[in-house]
Amino acid sequence: xxxxxxxxxxxxxxxxxxxxxxxxxxxxxxxxxxxxxxxxxxxxxxxxxxxxxxx
Numbered sequence: 001x002x003x004x005x006x007x008x009x010x011x012x013x014x015x016x017x018x019x020x021x022x023x024x025x026x027x028x029x030x031x032x033x034x035x036x037x038x039x040x041x042x043x044x045x046x047x048x049x050x051x052x053x054x055x
Contacts, residue, residue, distance in 0.1 A: 028034070034053035041052035 034051075037053040038051055043049065043051070
């Protein structure tokens, strides 16, 4: 089992409100989702356009 290397700063908030973000972030990084999105959505013609994965 691989232990995730995410660290949470000290807070008074309950972890249950944001704990799902860790699982989502790990899944996105593991699947290289930004690369896949950039492959399937072509670049816009403008030189100042953002990549689709940025959104």
